[in-house]
Amino acid sequence: MKKPLAVLILLVVMLAGCGPGAGSGGGSIFKEGVADFINNNYTFSDTVASGTDNSNYSEVYIAENQSIDEVAQAIQDHQEPAKVSEKKDNRQVLVYDQLFVILTADDQNSANTMIEVANDQFVRNNYSPDFFDGLLLLWVLDEVLDVDDWGKKQRLKCRNNPELCYGGYSSSGGSFKGYNKSPIRGGSSSVRGGGPGAGK
Numbered sequence: 001m002k003k004p005l006a007v008l009i010l011l012v013v014m015l016a017g018c019g020p021g022a023g024s025g026g027g028s029i030f031k032e033g034v035a036d037f038i039n040n041n042y043t044f045s046d047t048v049a050s051g052t053d054n055s056n057y058s059e060v061y062i063a064e065n066q067s068i069d070e071v072a073q074a075i076q077d078h079q080e081p082a083k084v085s086e087k088k089d090n091r092q093v094l095v096y097d098q099l100f101v102i103l104t105a106d107d108q109n110s111a112n113t114m115i116e117v118a119n120d121q122f123v124r125n126n127y128s129p130d131f132f133d134g135l136l137l138l139w140v141l142d143e144v145l146d147v148d149d150w151g152k153k154q155r156l157k158c159r160n161n162p163e164l165c166y167g168g169y170s171s172s173g174g175s176f177k178g179y180n181k182s183p184i185r186g187g188s189s190s191v192r193g194g195g196p197g198a199g200k
């Protein structure tokens with residue numbers, strides 16, 4: 001009687017050791033992260049290099065014939081974000097752990113949605129605070145970006161060096177320094193370098 005019980009306990013302990021470890025997110029080991037989900041489900045279009053660090057860049061995708069609402073719902077259904085902004089002026093932001101998913105209307109084709117995936121470092125160092133007006137409160141951005149008075153500091157930087165200040169993929173009009181960089185990758189390549197999926 002004792003032997004089968006000992007075998008059963010040993011089996012339970014061994015199976016417990018096969019479960020997801022710390023930092024696995026507790027979900028299925030087969031579920032991809034949000035950056036990979038976007039990479040695998042939408043058309044890669046472009047990259048934007050950081051104005052302050054060429055090794056860091058955002059990735060831009062196109063969701064063809066899908067509205068911002070449809071894309072936002074699909075991404076949230078895959079993985080729930082930590083914060084979701086309101087939708088304003090055809091823009092919406094989903095905030096994940098160290099990752100921003102920024103949805104904007106495609107100014108070339110109103111039926112499409114542009115999806116920009118950027119890590120928090122890219123947003124912290126490049127984005128204009130004005131982009132987030134009406135989307136996320138500045139104190140929320142301070143918390144997410146881990147910078148006291150990020151909006152105030154970044155506005156000063158934008159005023160002094162406008163070429164280092166990014167207003168979003170569709171609205172910067174090519175004036176942002178990062179637009180002068182060639183795309184780091186093309187097609188469906190999964191090379192990420194220092195982009196949004198790096199270190200994940």
